[in-house]
Amino acid sequence: MLSCADFLAEFGDYIDETASSDLRAHLEEHLRECKTCRVIVDSTRKTIDIVTESGCFTLPAESVDPIVSAVMARIRQRTT
Amino acid sequence: MSQSSTISNDPPGSYPQLIALYGFLPNLFRAQSAIPQAIEAEQQVINIVVVRQGRLSRSQKDAILNAVATVRSCDYCRALFGHSLAALPDRNSGLFDFSLKLAKHGPWVSESDVLILKHSGFDERAILEAIVTTGVGVMLCTLADGLRPRLDTELRSPASSELLNVPDPIDWPKTPGTHLGLPTDSTADSPAYAVLREQFGYVPNLYRLQSAVPELLDAEVRLLESVLFPEDGLNRVQKECVLLAISAANLNTYCATLHSQVLNILGVPLEESDRIVEDHRHSGISGTDRALLDETRKLASLPGRSNQRFETERLRTQGFTERQIVEAVVVSGLANFLNTLQAGIGATADFPPRKVFGPKDLYLFSDRSRPISDATFPEDPDSALVARVREGNIDVFEELVRRHSRRIFGTLAGLVGNIEDAHDATQEVFLKAFENIGRFQGRSKFSTWLTSIAINTGTDFLRQRKPSESLEEMQDDEGFRPRQVQKWADDPERLLAASQMNELVREAVLRLPEKYRIAVLLRDINQLSTEEAAAVLELSIPALKARVLRGRLMLRESLAPHFIRQDKTDA
Numbered sequence: 001m002l003s004c005a006d007f008l009a010e011f012g013d014y015i016d017e018t019a020s021s022d023l024r025a026h027l028e029e030h031l032r033e034c035k036t037c038r039v040i041v042d043s044t045r046k047t048i049d050i051v052t053e054s055g056c057f058t059l060p061a062e063s064v065d066p067i068v069s070a071v072m073a074r075i076r077q078r079t080t
Numbered sequence: 081m082s083q084s085s086t087i088s089n090d091p092p093g094s095y096p097q098l099i100a101l102y103g104f105l106p107n108l109f110r111a112q113s114a115i116p117q118a119i120e121a122e123q124q125v126i127n128i129v130v131v132r133q134g135r136l137s138r139s140q141k142d143a144i145l146n147a148v149a150t151v152r153s154c155d156y157c158r159a160l161f162g163h164s165l166a167a168l169p170d171r172n173s174g175l176f177d178f179s180l181k182l183a184k185h186g187p188w189v190s191e192s193d194v195l196i197l198k199h200s201g202f203d204e205r206a207i208l209e210a211i212v213t214t215g216v217g218v219m220l221c222t223l224a225d226g227l228r229p230r231l232d233t234e235l236r237s238p239a240s241s242e243l244l245n246v247p248d249p250i251d252w253p254k255t256p257g258t259h260l261g262l263p264t265d266s267t268a269d270s271p272a273y274a275v276l277r278e279q280f281g282y283v284p285n286l287y288r289l290q291s292a293v294p295e296l297l298d299a300e301v302r303l304l305e306s307v308l309f310p311e312d313g314l315n316r317v318q319k320e321c322v323l324l325a326i327s328a329a330n331l332n333t334y335c336a337t338l339h340s341q342v343l344n345i346l347g348v349p350l351e352e353s354d355r356i357v358e359d360h361r362h363s364g365i366s367g368t369d370r371a372l373l374d375e376t377r378k379l380a381s382l383p384g385r386s387n388q389r390f391e392t393e394r395l396r397t398q399g400f401t402e403r404q405i406v407e408a409v410v411v412s413g414l415a416n417f418l419n420t421l422q423a424g425i426g427a428t429a430d431f432p433p434r435k436v437f438g439p440k441d442l443y444l445f446s447d448r449s450r451p452i453s454d455a456t457f458p459e460d461p462d463s464a465l466v467a468r469v470r471e472g473n474i475d476v477f478e479e480l481v482r483r484h485s486r487r488i489f490g491t492l493a494g495l496v497g498n499i500e501d502a503h504d505a506t507q508e509v510f511l512k513a514f515e516n517i518g519r520f521q522g523r524s525k526f527s528t529w530l531t532s533i534a535i536n537t538g539t540d541f542l543r544q545r546k547p548s549e550s551l552e553e554m555q556d557d558e559g560f561r562p563r564q565v566q567k568w569a570d571d572p573e574r575l576l577a578a579s580q581m582n583e584l585v586r587e588a589v590l591r592l593p594e595k596y597r598i599a600v601l602l603r604d605i606n607q608l609s610t611e612e613a614a615a616v617l618e619l620s621i622p623a624l625k626a627r628v629l630r631g632r633l634m635l636r637e638s639l640a641p642h643f644i645r646q647d648k649t650d651a
Contacts, residue, residue, distance in 0.1 A: 017359075039565050039567050042568060046572050048604055049573070054605075055578075056583070056586040056589070057601075058486070059489035059493075064485050067481070067489070071510045072477070076474065
C-alpha cells in the first residue's frame with residue numbers, strides 16, 4: 001500500500017479527476033485505511049471550491065466598459 | 081457523413097410539413113433517409129414548435145433559430161433558417177439574449193434569466209416556447225454538424241457571419257430548481273405519459289413540466305419513440321450511453337442522472353455509468369463503443385469542450401453501418417435538444433444525482449489525457465477576430481478586450497494584489513497584445529498568449545514595487561507537509577459572510593510564494609486547463625501540476641484554522 005508521503009505526492013490528479021484507473025485504485029486503497037489523508041483530500045477539495053467560487057479577484061461587471069473604452073481610446077490615439 | 085452516400089432519392093412528398101415549410105425537402109433531412117421515422121418525428125416537432133401559432137410570433141422564433149445557428153457557427157442552418165440577423169426586428173429583445181445564453185451557456189441559465197423575461201411581459205408559456213425553439217435550433221445544428229449535408233441548390237449561401245455579443249457567464253446557478261411554474265397534472269392519463277411510464281418506469285420531471293402543452297409533449301415523446309427506443313441499428317444501451325456521455329459533456333446533472341438510472345435498469349451498473357460520466361475513455365466499455373462515444377461527444381452543444389469534427393470514417397472502420405452512424409448523429413441531436421430543454425426549464429433531478437456538475441468540470445473532458453499521436457490543437461474561438469485585427473480592422477479588437485478583460489483583470493489582481501495596479505496592468509496587457517498581434521502565430525490559443533502577457537506584465541509590476549507594499553509571503557519550504565489535519569466543517573462557505581470569505585481568500589492567495597500563487601491563479605481562479613497553464617508558464621505538465629498541488633495545500637493550511645470542525649467527534 002502507498003505511504004502517506006507517496007499519497008500526498010500523487011493525489012493532485014485524483015483531486016482533478018484525471019488519475020488513471022490504476023492510480024485511482026491505489027490512492028483509494030490508501031484512503032480506505034488512512035483517516036488523515038481522507039481529511040486532507042476533503043479539505044483540499046473544499047479549499048479549491050472556496051477559492052474557485054470566491055469573487056475576491058473579480059472585476060465588477062460595471063468596470064468592463066470603462067476598461068474597454070480606455071484601451072480602445074489609447075489604441076486609436078496611437079494609430080492616428 | 082459522406083455527402084453523397086447518405087442522400088437518397090426519397091420522394092419529397094413523404095414529409096409534407098417540411099415541404100410546406102421549406103418549399104423542398106432539405107438535404108439535412110434527406111441525409112437521414114436511413115431512419116425515416118426520425119425525419120417524421122423531427123417534422124412533427126418542428127411543426128409544433130416553429131410553424132404552429134403560439135405565444136411567440138414566427139418572427140421571434142426565426143430570430144431565435146438564427147441566433148442559435150450563428151452562435152454555433154453552423155453555416156448550413158444559417159442558410160436553412162433563411163434570414164440575415166440584421167433583417168430580424170426581434171434581435172434586440174430580451175428573448176433573443178435569453179436564447180443566445182441558453183444555446184451557448186445553457187448550464188448557466190438560472191431562474192433570474194427567466195424572471196427578466198417575465199418582467200418584460202412574457203408569460204410562462206411564451207418562455208417555454210422560446211426554450212423549445214432554442215432546443216430545436218440546437219438539435220438541427222447538431223444534425224448538420226454530424227451529417228454535413230451539402231447546401232441545397234434552393235438555399236442561398238449565408239452572408240458572412242455576424243459577431244454576436246454573448247457575455248461570458250459569471251455565476252453558476254447555485255440552487256437548482258424549476259424556472260417555470262406551468263401546471264403539471266393536466267395530462268396525467270395521456271398516451272404520452274403511458275409511453276414514458278413504460279420506458280422509464282415513471283414520468284420524468286422534464287416531461288411533466290411541459291404537460292401544460294400536451295401537443296408539445298406528444299411530439300417530444302414521438303421523437304423518443306422514433307429515435308431512442310427502437311433497436312434496429314444501435315442498441316438501446318449504446319444510445320443511452322451516448323445520451324449519458326453528451327449530457328455529462330454539457331454539464332447537465334439532470335440528464336446525466338436520468339440516463340444513468342435508465343442504463344442501470346438496462347443492466348449497466350451505476351459505477352460504470354459514473355466512469356462514463358467522468359471519462360468514458362477510462363471506463364470498461366468496448367473499443368467499438370469507446371469510438372462511438374469519442375465521436376458523438378464531439379457533437380456536445382457546450383462550446384469550448386471540443387472543436388473536433390465528428391469522424392464518420394472512424395466509425396466505419398469500427399464496423400458501424402451507415403444506418404448506425406446516422407443514428408449516432410440523430411441520438412446526439414436528441415441529447416442536445418433534451419439538455420437544452422432541461423437547462424431552460426430547470427427540471428430538478430428525479431433521483432439524487434451521483435455527480436453534480438460545476439463550472440470547473442468544463443475542463444474535465446479536455447484532451448489532456450489523449451496520446452500525443454491522437455492530439456490535434458483545438459480551434460481557437462478567437463481566431464476569426466484575431467485575423468480581422470491583423471488585417472487592420474482595429475474596431476474588432478474591442479470585442480477581444482471585452483471577452484477577456486474580466487479574466488485578465490482577475491489574474492492581475494491576484495498577482496499584484498492591488499486593484500488600481502490591476503486596472504492599469506490590464507490596460508497595459510491589451511495595449512501590448514494589440515501592438516504585438518502581428519507576432520502572434522496561432523501556435524497557442526489567443527487567450528493563452530494573452531495570459532502569458534498578463535503574467536509577464538504583472539510580474540514586472542511586482543518587481544517595480546517596494547517590498548513593504550506586499551503582504552508577507554509564506555515560506556517556500558521544499559519539505560512542506562500539511563500540518564493541519566483536523567476535519568473541516570461540512571459546509572465551510574456558510575461559516576463566513578461573503579465579504580469576509582473574499583477577504584480571507586484574497587489574503588491567503590496573496591501570501592502564497594509567487595510561483596505557487598500564479599499556478600493557483602491560472603488553474604483555480606482563471607480556470608485554465610493544465611495544458612494551458614503549463615503553456616503560459618512554459619513549464620512541463622508535471623512541473624505545473626506539482627506547483628498547483630503545492631499551492632493548493634499551502635492555501636488549505638492558511639484557511640484551515642477558520643474552517644476546522646468544532647465538535648471534534650472525528651479526527
